[in-house]
Amino acid sequence: MTDARSVYQKLRDEIAAGALPPGSPLREIPLAERFGVSRTPIREALRRLEQDRLLVPGDRGMVVRAIDPHEVVQVYDMRVLLEAEAAAQAARDRRPADLVRLEGLLARDRGLTDPDDATRIRTNLEFHAALWQATHNPVLVDLLERLTVHLVHAPRSTLSVDDRWSHALDEHARLVDAVRDHDEAAARAVAAEHMATAREIRLRLLRDAAAGG
Known part of the structure; x- marks a missing residue:
């Protein structure tokens, strides 16, 4: 219905x-x-x-709606903090089924052959959503979902730049390892670095767009 x-x-x-x-x-x-x-x-x-x-x-x-560059930066700043917290909570509270799902999504993404930008966006969102669900914290999940949807403001994702896709998958693998080992500190650090890198790439894309590049 x-x-x-x-x-x-x-x-x-x-x-x-x-x-x-x-x-x-x-x-x-x-x-x-x-x-x-x-x-x-x-x-x-x-x-x-x-x-x-x-x-x-x-x-x-x-x-x-399209959001302005200043708002994009604010959203990324918050996501760095919340993704780090989510990764730490996932490492602490994940259940066996959560780990199986994360490992399965990572293996699927590793097996993709030259995916287009839309596929990269979709699969990346699915991996991050699975990580959030592994926290078993509905408040944190809701906040991250709201922030994530507001980052869709340009036809080109940060995953399309240079070798970012392969590096992002390596970072996802490190996140899965930390979650598997219940290593909260490592999960927090990897997630913060992962999102900080995405933030810097997005800023570069915004500067290029403003300059007409």
């Missing part, structure tokens, strides 16, 4: 994955036709997305 909640979650996931980039129009009638529902649940879902600051009013309906 399709209702406002499922429409909201589907659109939110598409924004998070970059399938609906900034500026994408979201209009009630086409969405109602797409989901096979009336305009009422569509209107409610769009209202929730606007409250999440993911949509803003456009010329003809709502559009996906």
Whole structure:
């Protein structure tokens, strides 16, 4: 059954994955036709997305919001802190099933052959989401999900730069090792370094874009 909640979650996931980039129009009638529902649940879902600051009013309906560079930096600063905390809590509180999932996702990503940017974004989000779930801390998971979706503001991800994808997978492997060993300090350090590197790459991309490069 399709209702406002499922429409909201589907659109939110598409924004998070970059399938609906900034500026994408979201209009009630086409969405109602797409989901096979009336305009009422569509209107409610769009209202929730606007409250999440993911949509803003456009010329003809709502559009996906782009965040400014200053806000991007603020989001990354918070993610460095929260990802480090999540990794430490995952190392402390993970269960056997959590470790199996993380190892499986890492193996899957290692096996990808020259994935495109959309695939890298999606699989990276899935790995990080699995790490957050391993904390068994719903408050922390909610905060990280909200921050992550706000980082979708450019068609190019930090994982597309140079050899960042392979290095990121190496860092994911170190995170899995720390979680496996219940090493909270190592997990915290690796996660903080991982996100700090992403932050620096994003800043470089923003500077290049501002300079027209």
